[in-house]
Amino acid sequence: MNLVQKSEGFVRDYLAQNLSPDILYHNITHTERVVHRVVELAQWENCSAEDKELLTLAAWFHDVGYATQFENNEIVGAQIAEEFFKSENLAADKIEKIKSLILATIPKSEPKTLLEKIIKDADCSHVGSEYFFDVSTALKTELELHQHQKIKSTEWDQGNLEFLDEHQFFTTSAKENWQAQKDKNRLKLEERIREREEKLADKKRSRKMGRGVETMFRVTLKNHMDLSAIADTKANILLSINAIIISVAIANLLPKLDSISNTFLVYPTMVLLFFSVVSIILSVLSTRPNVSNVHVTREMIKNNQSNILFFGNFNKMSLEEFEWGIEYLIENQDTLYNSLTRDLYFLGLVLERKYRLLRITYNVFMIGIVLSALAFVVSYFMIAEVS
Structure with missing residues (x-):
């Protein structure tokens, strides 16, 4: 069994035993998706075999910290990864690279290297996918359970629209393959917000008339x-x-x-x-x-x-x-x-x-x-x- 397979087995077992059932988005399904997207981007960007391996290992561990805490989970994930790879006698320089890749997934952080850009794009690849709205619903429910507070659909959609406006893909491959679908998702989101506002306006008018x-x-x-x-x-x-x-x-x-x-x-x-x-x-x-x-x-x-x-x-x-x-x-x-x-x-x-x-x-x-x-x-x- 190679290191990638051992990492996969460790993460699956760790999340199954420790991850709260309230975590509906940052779970093993999201991790599998990011691993798949990392491999895909690494191939498109012609990365070396060693870089592909480092990216895959980091992708498996990038959200494992959610099993311990919600905020600053990337730091915890990097620590868990370091302990695991030390037990596997991985070279210290490679462990540091994996940790830096995990920390690159921190929201609003600016990736510097190509590998950091790849894992950053893979982590947010759902914005350029057809399942964007399904993922968005799961993330909304997860935040509601964590915050113990209902989030209004209007506020959530508006926040998603602002996020799409601020978000950008960093790699050329992500821009070429995912940007078009991201633009479609944004247009669909704008249309949904507009329809909801029109319904609300009609509702207000009907109440004023009554x-x-x-x-x-x-x-x-x-x-x-x-x-x-x-x-x-x-x-x-x-x-x-x-x-x-x-x-x-x-x-x-x-x-x-x-x-x-x-x-x-x-x-x-x-x-x-x-x-x-x-x-x-x-x-x-x-x-x-x-x-x-x-x-x-x-x-x-x-x-x-x-x-x-x-x-x-x-x-x-x-x-x-x-x-x-x-x-x-x-x-x-x-x-x-x-x-x-x-x-x-x-x-x-x-x-x-x-x-x-x-x-x-x-x-x-x-x-x-x-x-x-x-x-x-x-x-x-x-x-x-x-x-």
């Missing part, structure tokens, strides 16, 4: 606000009534309890005061505001994770961030409608809590009045019988 959506949100939110005001009014009424009851009890009943002849009033008065205090506490809880302590970021707004239309969410934002968020909502109606929907939903949750506490308060108040009245009547008759 005033029923705005009317629905406006009327529903107004109804919820009216219900909230009614709940606050009812709570204030209960709060006032119980405050008056406590004031009257303290002013008129408590001074009379010093007299032995009025001891029968102690328990009824305590019952009345207890239920009045509980009613006041529940009334306060039903109207007490609850402001969020979450600091809303631009990423949260973009991902529909917050609603800055509610003051409780944007109170910790700076003026600049808030202005940016409002402009973003105006420009992205999907996010705007989502914010209105979230506002309506959470307002409903607040109303549910208010009316639940209000119902409990009314029940407590009613039970307290009944028990207090019964306590006064029972105590009066008991003292009458004793007399």
Whole structure:
């Protein structure tokens, strides 16, 4: 078994044992593709047998670092390759050449030698292939899993377009054989972006024309606000009534309890005061505001994770961030409608809590009045019988 075959076997086993299943692009399939493209370019560029071997060895190891870490994986891959080739007693100068070829695949690095240009072009050969969009989808999913964040298709396509504009093939062979397909892919990507923008524009126009959506949100939110005001009014009424009851009890009943002849009033008065205090506490809880302590970021707004239309969410934002968020909502109606929907939903949750506490308060108040009245009547008759 020659060194290339040993390298292939080592990389296949290493990736199979250590590579995360979330790595959907930088896997063994991509490595095989790069190896194939390296051999192809080396033949077109009339490289020597030794150079072909070095390129093939570097291609097998160029992405093995992804099994350890996502960022700066090329450095890790070069270290793994160095350890492997030392164990195979490969000459030190060849190991250094292989390491430099692996490091040449670092994004935005500038290749200097012909071999570095070859492996650089092979690593990005998908941009000049018919399977460019399939590879792009796999890479998008891989980044989403790594970043734990959804990437919008519009942003991804625009980023791909910018990448194609910045990318260039370095070898003459790659330019002659792959540039034409790359240009086709770019045109197809532009067309897809344009079609998506037209659909989005049509969608926005249809929403602007449909005033029923705005009317629905406006009327529903107004109804919820009216219900909230009614709940606050009812709570204030209960709060006032119980405050008056406590004031009257303290002013008129408590001074009379010093007299032995009025001891029968102690328990009824305590019952009345207890239920009045509980009613006041529940009334306060039903109207007490609850402001969020979450600091809303631009990423949260973009991902529909917050609603800055509610003051409780944007109170910790700076003026600049808030202005940016409002402009973003105006420009992205999907996010705007989502914010209105979230506002309506959470307002409903607040109303549910208010009316639940209000119902409990009314029940407590009613039970307290009944028990207090019964306590006064029972105590009066008991003292009458004793007399």
